[in-house]
Amino acid sequence: MKIEKIEVSSYRLPPSVPWEDATNKVQALEFVMVEMKTSTGLHGVGFTYSVDIGGSAIAELAETYLAPLVIGMDPLDYERILQKLQRQSRRLGTGVNTLAIAAFDVAVWDLIGKIHQQPLWRLFGGTRPEIPAYISEINLSESDGIDDYLGRVKDYIARGYRAIKIKIGRAEIDNDLERIVRTSELLGSGGRVFVDLNQKWTASEAVAKASRFADLGLGWIEEPLRCDDISGHAALKRSINTPIALGESLFSRSQFLDYLTVGAVDFVQADIAFVGGFTEWLRIAHLAQAFGRPMAPHYMMELSLQGLCGIPNGFMLENVVGGSFTELGLLAEPIVVEGAVARPPDRPGHGVVFDHAALERVRLDTDSLKRAFEGGSK
Numbered sequence: 001m002k003i004e005k006i007e008v009s010s011y012r013l014p015p016s017v018p019w020e021d022a023t024n025k026v027q028a029l030e031f032v033m034v035e036m037k038t039s040t041g042l043h044g045v046g047f048t049y050s051v052d053i054g055g056s057a058i059a060e061l062a063e064t065y066l067a068p069l070v071i072g073m074d075p076l077d078y079e080r081i082l083q084k085l086q087r088q089s090r091r092l093g094t095g096v097n098t099l100a101i102a103a104f105d106v107a108v109w110d111l112i113g114k115i116h117q118q119p120l121w122r123l124f125g126g127t128r129p130e131i132p133a134y135i136s137e138i139n140l141s142e143s144d145g146i147d148d149y150l151g152r153v154k155d156y157i158a159r160g161y162r163a164i165k166i167k168i169g170r171a172e173i174d175n176d177l178e179r180i181v182r183t184s185e186l187l188g189s190g191g192r193v194f195v196d197l198n199q200k201w202t203a204s205e206a207v208a209k210a211s212r213f214a215d216l217g218l219g220w221i222e223e224p225l226r227c228d229d230i231s232g233h234a235a236l237k238r239s240i241n242t243p244i245a246l247g248e249s250l251f252s253r254s255q256f257l258d259y260l261t262v263g264a265v266d267f268v269q270a271d272i273a274f275v276g277g278f279t280e281w282l283r284i285a286h287l288a289q290a291f292g293r294p295m296a297p298h299y300m301m302e303l304s305l306q307g308l309c310g311i312p313n314g315f316m317l318e319n320v321v322g323g324s325f326t327e328l329g330l331l332a333e334p335i336v337v338e339g340a341v342a343r344p345p346d347r348p349g350h351g352v353v354f355d356h357a358a359l360e361r362v363r364l365d366t367d368s369l370k371r372a373f374e375g376g377s378k
């Protein structure tokens with residue numbers, strides 16, 4: 001079997017609710033899709049994403065340079081395909097090329113699932129048919145008052161969620177503390193609150209501020225520092241009992257190995273797009289398992305679901321409010337989390353079936369971006 005044809009397309013749309021964290025006000029999500037057709041008539045779909053910026057660069061790299069390398073290859077040779085793409089693009093470092101490679105790797109795995117007529121979670125190990133989910137808000141707008149916020153929390157609890165992640169990092173730490181304490185009260189015993197700084201603090205600031213959170217029983221503190229500050233995370237880890245979660249901003253397995261080796265991460269949040277697809281994500285998951293660390297992957301809910309149900313050390317699925325493909329209105333076959341438990345679809349491959357008419361309405365338009373691009377970085 002050979003991959004005979006590859007098509008690349010790109011899309012840009014805002015999240016279905018406004019997103020704002022400690023360091024960024026999100027304008028748009030960008031998705032790049034890589035569709036593969038085989039000599040036997042199979043159709044594989046891969047995709048990757050970026051936030052606000054870079055979608056057109058990823059699509060250009062994918063279409064002009066990477067797609068021709070994969071034409072003629074057998075989708076079962078996923079390692080060979082991945083190595084070819086990684087070696088050819090290594091002088092680009094990690095970033096745009098890694099994101100582009102992810103779309104190819106995901107499409108190849110979708111084909112492998114269709115060849116074997118199995119959903120991917122079973123090919124990844126088949127550990128469990130479902131995984132608990134936590135609700136994740138990107139909600140740090142100054143205009144978001146405590147009453148509105150607590151109303152949403154009550155709604156999540158009514159929908160069955162027992163674990164909630166909130167953004168913190170407001171100028172007034174008491175404001176962060178109030179939201180954490182009130183959320184914990186509503187959840188009651190057995191509930192979990194995770195907090196996410198999005199790399200807001202400096203290393204010395206973190207040691208001082210994190211001590212204020214020490215007695216709150218937080219499930220984790222996420223990305224407290226710059227993502228490349230390994231020694232800073234290690235120092236913070238030594239000074240607090242709260243577990244540390246990170247990995248959404250790391251691009252390679254060697255970066256994860258560095259964090260694991262110095263014991264600076266408790267929950268490993270590798271993002272399937274950011275690490276270059278399922279193949280690398282699975283390597284990182286197995287690496288984390290060797291260090292006794294669970295996986296709690298960032299975003300990409302529909303793909304993370306397949307990964308988490310496959311591996312033995314899956315922890316929880318992140319359901320980002322306003323960010324799933326279903327909430328974005330892009331799926332022909334919605335993938336919905338019910339009662340805070342997510343089940344992968346029974347369909348072969350990753351099971352994500354896009355609504356092509358909906359996609360058509362949000363095609364990435366580089367001409368309008370050149371005239372009016374506005375970033376949301378604070």
Ligand SMILES: [Mg+2]
Pocket residue numbers: 196198222223248
């Ligand atoms: Mg995060």
